[in-house]
Amino acid sequence: MIARRLLIASFALGCAVVSSAQPAFVGPAPARTILPTPELQRAAYLARIDEILAWRSSQAKPGELFPEMTMIATKLALHQDAELCSRSVIQLMKTPASGPFWMFPTVNVAFLGRDQLSLEARQAIRKAWSREMQMRGDTENHWAMYYTSLYLMAELYPNEPGSSWYSGKSSADNLAEAKEYLIDWMNLATTVGQGEFNPTHYIGEYAIPMLYLATWAKDPAMRLRGKMTLDWIFADLAENTLNGVLHGANARTDDVSVIERGKALASFFSWVLFGNVPPIISYGGWGLYFATVAKNYELPEVIYRIAVDRPSDYVQRDFKRTRRRWRNSDVLMAPIYKTNYTRRDYAVGSYQGGLADPIQTHVWDVTWDVRDPRGVHNTMFSMHPVSSSYDLQTYFSELPDQMAKEVTKEGKASYDSPDKFLGGSRFEQVFQDLDTVIALYDIPVGTRFPHINGFFSKDLVQLTVDPSGWIFAQGGSCYLAYRPLAAYQLRPVALIKSSMTGERASLGDQQLFSPHLKNGTIVQAAAVSEFKDFAAFQAAIRALPLSFQLVTKPTVTFQTLRGKVVTCTFGAAPIVNGQPFDYTTWKLFEGPYLNAEKGSGRLTITHGALERILDFKTLSITDRVKP
Numbered sequence: 001m002i003a004r005r006l007l008i009a010s011f012a013l014g015c016a017v018v019s020s021a022q023p024a025f026v027g028p029a030p031a032r033t034i035l036p037t038p039e040l041q042r043a044a045y046l047a048r049i050d051e052i053l054a055w056r057s058s059q060a061k062p063g064e065l066f067p068e069m070t071m072i073a074t075k076l077a078l079h080q081d082a083e084l085c086s087r088s089v090i091q092l093m094k095t096p097a098s099g100p101f102w103m104f105p106t107v108n109v110a111f112l113g114r115d116q117l118s119l120e121a122r123q124a125i126r127k128a129w130s131r132e133m134q135m136r137g138d139t140e141n142h143w144a145m146y147y148t149s150l151y152l153m154a155e156l157y158p159n160e161p162g163s164s165w166y167s168g169k170s171s172a173d174n175l176a177e178a179k180e181y182l183i184d185w186m187n188l189a190t191t192v193g194q195g196e197f198n199p200t201h202y203i204g205e206y207a208i209p210m211l212y213l214a215t216w217a218k219d220p221a222m223r224l225r226g227k228m229t230l231d232w233i234f235a236d237l238a239e240n241t242l243n244g245v246l247h248g249a250n251a252r253t254d255d256v257s258v259i260e261r262g263k264a265l266a267s268f269f270s271w272v273l274f275g276n277v278p279p280i281i282s283y284g285g286w287g288l289y290f291a292t293v294a295k296n297y298e299l300p301e302v303i304y305r306i307a308v309d310r311p312s313d314y315v316q317r318d319f320k321r322t323r324r325r326w327r328n329s330d331v332l333m334a335p336i337y338k339t340n341y342t343r344r345d346y347a348v349g350s351y352q353g354g355l356a357d358p359i360q361t362h363v364w365d366v367t368w369d370v371r372d373p374r375g376v377h378n379t380m381f382s383m384h385p386v387s388s389s390y391d392l393q394t395y396f397s398e399l400p401d402q403m404a405k406e407v408t409k410e411g412k413a414s415y416d417s418p419d420k421f422l423g424g425s426r427f428e429q430v431f432q433d434l435d436t437v438i439a440l441y442d443i444p445v446g447t448r449f450p451h452i453n454g455f456f457s458k459d460l461v462q463l464t465v466d467p468s469g470w471i472f473a474q475g476g477s478c479y480l481a482y483r484p485l486a487a488y489q490l491r492p493v494a495l496i497k498s499s500m501t502g503e504r505a506s507l508g509d510q511q512l513f514s515p516h517l518k519n520g521t522i523v524q525a526a527a528v529s530e531f532k533d534f535a536a537f538q539a540a541i542r543a544l545p546l547s548f549q550l551v552t553k554p555t556v557t558f559q560t561l562r563g564k565v566v567t568c569t570f571g572a573a574p575i576v577n578g579q580p581f582d583y584t585t586w587k588l589f590e591g592p593y594l595n596a597e598k599g600s601g602r603l604t605i606t607h608g609a610l611e612r613i614l615d616f617k618t619l620s621i622t623d624r625v626k627p
Helices: 004-014 038-057 069-077 082-092 100-112 119-131 140-156 171-191 203-216 220-239 265-274 287-291 301-308 389-395 400-407 534-542
Strands: 314-321 335-342 346-351 364-368 379-383 428-433 436-442 452-456 461-465 471-475 478-484 489-496 504-514 518-527 546-549 555-559 565-569 602-607 610-615 620-625
Touching (some): 038 069, 038 265, 038 301, 069 082, 069 100, 069 287, 100 119, 100 203, 140 171, 140 203, 171 220, 203 220, 203 265, 220 301, 220 602, 220 620, 265 287, 265 301, 301 610, 346 428, 346 436, 346 518, 364 436, 364 518, 379 518, 428 565, 452 478, 471 534, 478 504, 478 534, 518 555
Antiparallel strands (some): 314 335, 364 379, 428 436, 436 518, 452 504, 461 471, 471 478, 489 504, 546 555, 555 565, 602 610, 610 620
């Protein structure tokens, strides 16, 4: 966990005032047009950046000091109001904050203002970095921001003694420490997998510092590393989005975007990079820090194509890892086996269950396509809402008796709520085959919150509780069949509107509440176009052979709609068509678009004839058009 001061700074920096103008986040959903040439793609990208900067600049109150850093950064990016920017910087630097959420915005302003800010303003920034101790934080995204910021500032102010830095280390020592960490982290992420994989909001905390590194690092090798890491992150984003909306599984998400899939910072990045989804309100706040430097990044056409041009259904399998475990585990980082099956009308994503992160994991879902995702809860899943000091102790080093209480005060308000829809569990095991998901639960007696929660969206239509035990529904152009394996109730639920405050609202969604320790869920999705009508879909599902037992270890044998016979037993390897399913053979990436061997540091990004190879071992980018 992290100090409350740092989290408050994070929240404040991410907020912005909504304009009365008509920016993209309140305008109509963008047309899903595939731009045919890199030149047109680039022009559209630059136009979106200009929109962001113009919108934020328009929020300034004439003659008044700018109250926060996004406005200063925007004005500097536009080369406007340098004198007012300088006075605003001097005022803000009188009370510097601590931690990476203060550091990287200050780096943004320091570099954009090198030739615009007054000497006094630049000295104020330098003094703040001298006197205010900076907390490093305790997560992967914190360290990416912290060390990128430290690296760039040490390059900006070289050859200075430790007495001039908050760390007590010289410029050279700060630079060496930051460089060592960044290279080690990049090597880990590109050989073993990212720990905070496919985050709905924290994607900004990686993309923004990597953009800064790619733009401002003096060392050409570090600039290239920043560029390659950006390509890697955005290729992973493109592969896991459905028309711009990032679906599950996610190592880290939040109470809002786990339900309203389009309401994530990831949607801002999809909009600015691919143009195929509306951005979130105020461009997510964080998006402004990306936009001020975004013209220095050029999205490879092959990544753009992966996001917007999918000629057929595809399966992508990725290897990730959990965050670091400090206790209660024989391994430092456990493997994560992640599946993404994407069709035109819906996507199904999962990993095998367990804890990737003890607080903000989202293990699996079916997400259906909607033309405009704003306000729509276009997802279905189930989960075990565990609250556990044991789990927190595995991943954090705070005092055990205070962990669960404190984490709810630090931007994770739902953690100790029995009706939450956010989090993973050691007592959940998941297997996915194409558009079938089987989730099993074996919850020990005495576990806090010994039940499962299923999420049923307000936006489902034709919701039918069938005598067969199946629950049928339609979301968009996707038919859904949900089979609870134990008795349950469907009841209204008030969703959390803010992970910071815990404020709730009743919007018409329902919670499937099943208070049984031995439990399970089967979900089968299909396209509406595959069936004559809804009744034909229901008949096809009812006809599928299904047997299960929950008495000892939950066990299911199910013939999927695609003809596979799958047997899943909690604690054992899944069996598909009579053969044990072997996760150990998985590559780092394997699919039609992204491919990499574990340990290679080499990602091949492919779309049709286009190919880009990112090789961190040779530190090279290779582009080619296959014949």
